[in-house]
Amino acid sequence: MTYHVEGVQIIGTKVTHGKGESIHYVNPATGESLEPIFNGSTLEDVETACKLADSAFDIYRETSPEQRAAFLEAIATGIEAVSGSLIERAALESGLPTARLTGECARTCAQLRHFSQALKTGEWLGVRLATAQPDRQPLPGPDLRQRQVPLGPVAVFGASNFPLAFSVAGGDTASALAAGCPVVVKAHSAHPGASEIVGMEVQKACSEHDIPEGVFSLLYDAGFDVGQALVADPRISAVGFTGSRRGGLALMAIAQNRPVPIPVYAEMSSINPVFLLPHALTSRTEKIAQGFVGSLTMGAGQFCTNPGLVIAVGGEALEHFCTLSKQLIIDAPAQTMLTPGIHKAYVAGVDRLAGNDRAKSIAAGQPGKALGSCQAHLFRTTADAFLDDQSLQDEVFGAASIIVECRDHDQMLEVTRSLEGQLTVTLHMDDDDLDVAKSLVPVLERKAGRILVDGWPTGVEVSDPMVHGGPFPATSDARTTSVGSAAIARFLRPVCYQSFPSALLPTELRDDNPRRLSRLVDGARVAAD
Amino acid sequence: MTYHVEGVQIIGTKVTHGKGESIHYVNPATGESLEPIFNGSTLEDVETACKLADSAFDIYRETSPEQRAAFLEAIATGIEAVSGSLIERAALESGLPTARLTGECARTCAQLRHFSQALKTGEWLGVRLATAQPDRQPLPGPDLRQRQVPLGPVAVFGASNFPLAFSVAGGDTASALAAGCPVVVKAHSAHPGASEIVGMEVQKACSEHDIPEGVFSLLYDAGFDVGQALVADPRISAVGFTGSRRGGLALMAIAQNRPVPIPVYAEMSSINPVFLLPHALTSRTEKIAQGFVGSLTMGAGQFCTNPGLVIAVGGEALEHFCTLSKQLIIDAPAQTMLTPGIHKAYVAGVDRLAGNDRAKSIAAGQPGKALGSCQAHLFRTTADAFLDDQSLQDEVFGAASIIVECRDHDQMLEVTRSLEGQLTVTLHMDDDDLDVAKSLVPVLERKAGRILVDGWPTGVEVSDPMVHGGPFPATSDARTTSVGSAAIARFLRPVCYQSFPSALLPTELRDDNPRRLSRLVDGARVAAD
Structure with a gap:
């Protein structure tokens, strides 16, 4: 039609x-x-x-x-x-x-x-x-x-x-x-x-x-x-x-x-931190780098769940990840952004990072020919610098991300504690990273509405258990x-009906349960049938 | 001890x-x-x-x-x-x-x-x-x-x-x-x-x-x-x-x-309106008057759910109710209020009503000898006056109440629609009042967190279905x-765990359901066992 x-x-x-x-x-x-x-x-x-x-x-x-x-x-x-x-x-x-x-x-x-x-x-x-x-x-x-x-x-x-x-x-x-x-x-x-x-x-x-x-x-x-x-x-x-x-x-x-x-x-707003735990980073460097750049640049990065922050402990594996990601970003084609205003804000955000001594630009994507094209950008910083400068947490809406290099797991925890509220956080982990993951999860639970393992935050599933929400400033209401x-x-409130005659009761509250609902009766869950 | x-x-x-x-x-x-x-x-x-x-x-x-x-x-x-x-x-x-x-x-x-x-x-x-x-x-x-x-x-x-x-x-x-x-x-x-x-x-x-x-x-x-x-x-x-x-x-x-x-x-704040529907008011005038004055004066009326407003259609039954309530109020002993400040505010609130041409004092209780005694007060007004003057809805914390006389059921509905948010509303009704009650309930659901039939709002049951809440200004959050x-x-928020390995999952989310919880699984309620 x-x-x-x-x-x-x-x-x-x-x-x-x-x-x-x-x-x-x-x-x-x-x-x-x-x-x-x-x-x-x-x-x-x-x-x-x-x-x-x-x-x-x-x-x-x-x-x-x-x-x-x-x-x-x-x-x-x-x-x-x-x-x-x-x-x-x-x-x-x-x-x-x-x-x-x-x-x-x-x-x-x-x-x-x-x-x-x-x-x-x-x-x-x-x-x-x-x-x-x-x-x-x-x-x-x-x-x-x-x-x-x-x-x-x-x-x-x-x-x-x-x-x-x-x-x-x-x-x-x-x-x-x-x-x-x-x-x-x-x-x-x-x-x-x-x-x-x-x-x-x-x-x-x-x-x-x-x-x-x-x-x-x-x-x-x-x-x-x-x-x-x-x-x-x-x-x-x-x-x-x-x-x-x-x-x-x-x-x-x-x-x-x-x-x-x-x-x-x-x-x-949310920058959706991604944690690369050491064993996973070493064993799957390439796969993770590909997944990261794919998630970052998809749709010109214009997703609320775009991975705008990567956190890992420094070392050979992280250097390898940076090298791979750099090349992928350089090859990433530009995409038109949604509006001239969004494009302008993106360019300003990238310029702000580029002009910040605490962050270093390590790669820029294809510049793109169309007006309002989003050129992908990747930056690096240290955990020390990140902890010093709250502005590095400001969302740059579009395909820009910052890799934060931590000295060790303690500093990774410190960085985690310093994060603002987020829609998502992601862990990439192998079985041997379990202990580190266990130390992070309680902190992450206080920071985000959704925690992912070995995935990418973009692509929000429409499902009963989904939480697309999170502590302020990710949303205005983390509940x-x-x-x-x-x-x-979000659009409901409870009402209690006390001593109502059956003829006046809403259908779903009647004794005969005509709607076949699972109900909490005298403290116990009672099935529909 | x-x-x-x-x-x-x-x-x-x-x-x-x-x-x-x-x-x-x-x-x-x-x-x-x-x-x-x-x-x-x-x-x-x-x-x-x-x-x-x-x-x-x-x-x-x-x-x-x-x-x-x-x-x-x-x-x-x-x-x-x-x-x-x-x-x-x-x-x-x-x-x-x-x-x-x-x-x-x-x-x-x-x-x-x-x-x-x-x-x-x-x-x-x-x-x-x-x-x-x-x-x-x-x-x-x-x-x-x-x-x-x-x-x-x-x-x-x-x-x-x-x-x-x-x-x-x-x-x-x-x-x-x-x-x-x-x-x-x-x-x-x-x-x-x-x-x-x-x-x-x-x-x-x-x-x-x-x-x-x-x-x-x-x-x-x-x-x-x-x-x-x-x-x-x-x-x-x-x-x-x-x-x-x-x-x-x-x-x-x-x-x-x-x-x-x-x-x-x-x-x-809440004034907890009580509706006296015509058949109930006629058939149980005395019982309702006793219940009303008992609920109003209990604890010097210092309950959030104190019945501060009575709404009924004018006529013989309402006159009888007023006469009976008046006598019960006159006999009601005074009680010490919680603080000198609360007593002062109560006296000021009663004086404000007494000085309002739109309301008429019909009874005052025993004055009481102790300092800070709460003397019960009952006022009457018409629905026309009530609809004209929003201040008649202001809570007077203590044993004071206003009876609002409506011309007919339509005016009763109009009064109902004009109400601010409440913790409770109460209907006194007989079987023959069912149609009137049915017309009121949808309006009442928008006004209050709890709707009672044939009871009194004081005495809030501690129970799973209880709602002690309601639309603003009864509470700051009707949800x-x-x-x-x-x-x-009120003190919880949801977190979603995506693709978590079993070893990292919170206990209650594990496949084996060790906490024996009723859970929603793939859209269907699954019992604990």
Whole structure:
């Protein structure tokens, strides 16, 4: 199915051209402005979208999990039907290669189906029951039943680096819709056309599945006014955001200063340290170097989980690793970055490192001919220097990384303790590295949401146990994940029903357990059947 | 066992007299200053306590759940052994009757044992596994395992109104210790002696159970400096607080403005609306009036869940209810309030209502002879007036309540929608009120953490399904509870272990499931055995 981009916003069932300032968006590979014109939404549009979302909330949250699951699956099917137009458009707007976007499109649809599946299992409802104890002394014990209920309308900010998987129908939207929350999306202004295509599919799924008007709206913003007004709107109950630390902190401040503060789930910055333990580094130098440079340069390094820091004890094996990595980096072709702004920030970040006496540039990749090309960069420093200069931990978003040479394992531990919060940390280890790994893991657990062994942090699996989150500044809230079914919990809160007559109880709390849920009953887990 | 209060603080294993400003604390029934002298802690004490807590964290969190369970039980046993001295001292410092404190002491110990029990079931670990899929196309699926890990040292603020159950070894401390987090308590300055007695028992349990130094410290504060420094300390990872809205907001601001923001679990204010539905009100007028005035005046109304608002449709039954309640209030004896400050605020709150044209005083209780006595007060207003004047929703902490007369059910719904966030809401209903109740529940779910039928909100059960929490301003974080085993989750965050060799995996994530946990495996709940 071919989709022709019109430059429209979606507010409930209304598809219109925005009346705000027009958005400047370009083909990042050529710098040319793109068509059609997208205008930003107005503050009245924010008001209308939030009002509709609020009106729809009570109806939407009463839909059955099966209905919401079918709705999410319909979105996935719809996106698949327009995937040709969508990928083409996203490639034009983002500079990302078609192969990558084909994968991201499949991931986006698989993610919607993952949440659909999670909805049906009902784990997210967190049902806990306590039987009444009428004869208990000195006082009778009441009948108590707990379930999770949705928070309310959620504001979702599209991410620049995943125009599909973390944007209009990405993880934040999918998990909020699964939870029973209406969503108002603020599209990322770098890929408005791809946002429209996906948005129209979400809207179509709404109408085909009798989802009330207002459960989904899609707004645009030429600057920051629309996004800020959205977070400040009293009907918005939570915020999902993936982007820069500055952007995340700004949204957190708005959310905290509202008359009624709300949670912000901002995924912000991470340099994803990789530890090369001595035996693994010696026995698999080449394989690790290849894996490292592959993970670092993939997609111009524009992943939140890009390996921006490598930590190892100095010696022959590390020198060999550096030599191999250097050559691989030199050969690495350049790739167009997502936006001129991201490219500019990358160049500035690399220049900052190059101008820092504490770091030494050891390799630069192919410079690339297209505008906004990301030339890969590899730096080296010592643990002493790294410990002296906190700025070496600043994320350089793109294909740049620093190798930190430690004197010994004690210093490696010291470097580990000095790290800021991260999304991921990775250990490359052989069996003989087990003792060193055991000394590191307790420190790493305090630093990151995910710890990998012998893998690479890019390529975040959409799965129940996934944690795509981590201590500040990796995210604004380490208690959650933005990928995988546990992400639903971000948009829920518990309610306890005390001494309710059966006729008034929510279905999933009834004695006869019609939803066949696994439940915690009087302190013990009771299976569905 | 008799305990003689010394006026000491506890920092790790060190029991010393504080060197800060001395704390002014009194017998609230007489206004007389009490002995011995308690000095506030110093900022150096905060520093030392936090440093010790941080050092102890990695060791403490590696203790087995069984060890921590035994530790919590030992605290309970220790408190029981000194309960005579403790209750006597708490009565002197709080003005609360011995019977109430006897109940609170039993509740505190039962609560410690509740968390001990919850630790053993392992539900709090939230284990989720996904099996590796080496042959998956286009990419293999990794082995992923998730568990919850503790956040780090927690700052707990003792509450004035529960000198035992929400103070030194109250719910916040018990749930944080259960989670594996060290605790630094800032004692409430109104009951320093009771705090010391409990603190010494916690310390004794630490030494008897090989709990590392720093897992528990107890500080005092003559003003706000110690508490503020504690929340600002970089080693503190979360805050538990029960108290005023002003106090909670102040701590939230400090926590949010740290270089690394941390969660604050502040339980602040709630007026706990009670809905009298027409058939119940008609058929059980007397019983409901008795229950209402009993719940309102119990403990001088100094409960977070005190019923400060009654909502009903006008008519004969409501008039009868008012007449009966009025007489019961007039007969209600006065009780000493917790502190001169709380009494002053109560009198000011009652005066504010009395001076508000929109509310009408209909009854005042016995004035009481002792200093700081709480004279019960009952007011009436109309829904029109209530909807006009948001200040009628301001909590008056103590035995004061307002009856709101609605024109009809539609107006009752309108009043319901206008409510701020609450800890509880209560419905009194007969079978014939079911339809009205059904129309209210969806609104109530958005307003409160707990909804009761035919009961009274005071007397919060310590139980797995309990939610003692609710939307702002009832608490700072509606996604949690401060009572019941689910409170442990406040001090945890998820970590995902990807492709870990078995020898490096945390025990509870191993394939052989040695802890016999119920786990989520590849999307399905798998029982322990």
